[in-house]
Amino acid sequence: MMGDKLLFENVSKIYGEGDNKVTALDNISLNVRAGEFVAIVGPSGSGKSTFLSIAGALLSPSKGRLLLNNEDITSLSSKELTRVRLEKIGFVFQSSNLVPYLTVRDQLLLISELIGKRDKKTVKKADELLSHLGLGHRADHLPEALSGGERQRVAIARSLMNDPEIILADEPTASLDSKRGRDVVEMLAHEVKSRNKAAIMVTHDERMLDLCDRVVNITDGKVFG
Template sequence: MRNRLEIQEITRTFEDGGIERKILDKLNLEVAEGELVAVMGPSGSGKSTFLSIAGALLEPTSGDVLLDGGSIIGKNKQELSELRLRKIGFIFQSANLIPYLKVEEQLVLVAKLAGMNKTEAAKRAKELLDKMGLSHRLTAYPQKLSGGERQRVAIARALMNDPAVLFADEPTASLDASRGFDVVSMIAKQVKHQQKSGVIVTHDDRVLSLCDRVLFLEGGKLVQK
């Protein structure tokens, strides 16, 4: 199996009061297609920095990040924006839905930004929302959805442009145990069925059984226990 995500020797430092501090220290990670990896660690361990670099939101001090075998390092802002739109799907702690758009419109907008034609976008949106059990919610606004439904819309939106990699940042934080498990179960299912590489940053040990590997961020590196 190919690795759709590869992180090679990533280091990230910053200056604090004239002192150089190292957040990530030659961190390495490979995630194969169809694999969901959980990353855990205490607050301040560098999880947000790790996710920002892997998701092309932050430049590392050194090292490389490869998506589908291509490096994302050294690209300009426009290239990174295009890459995030087409190669990366983000699912955040809060669903971050646009309040004035209906459920179907949330997905169609993302497809439109990527240049997908209107008919194809509408068809794909309906298919994804059907997989998420949301066919009856196509015309609902976010405020009419439950927390679990909003997160399912966010998953569908993240999958809309068929990304290589899915990143989920604490996707169960605002959900109860049952809904949280359902949401991560859906993420795991889509990663496997669509052969994505998936990374979920979480504190929720109730969902770890749904992941293929669990890694801990310690001393700037990812370790398996």
């Protein structure tokens, strides 16, 4: 039986106090299993960004627990949370977030450098990932030479570099037309399945939902589905 990669247990996130109190997430429980690709949908201001920030160990919950690969990360120090983000979580952002002055290969090696593990083996892994995602011929190019779809594929390759437990994608198709957007999400879904990872994608693009295993709706800080 496949285990839970990510588990929200009665998680709430509350900002402010007294009359200024805002409940961004309200007692959310949700699990994502290995090999599962989950879409998170909901209107603006519904709590999607807060949910993703907590899943990515960027924010701590006000109440409840967050388990990543059976490790309770709720009360870790900021230094330990940084380790968790570098070693266990892969991020794919809305606009690829590539560093303008780094080549495609060096974008991938940046994570290894932050962990202190850049060596011949990681360079080989970066080249293999780029080749696998159809970007081998782009390894020495800067982001400005790439199309939007190619940039997002680099972002997916980068998210896989640290062999994460979970991949978090925030509106990964927002800057792409529908065909390139679908190509990117298909690629993401394939990598999740073939590598037995877990993934969460926040999206407004309903045309991508058929590529996901499950759709979870967040409305007013509560989950449905």
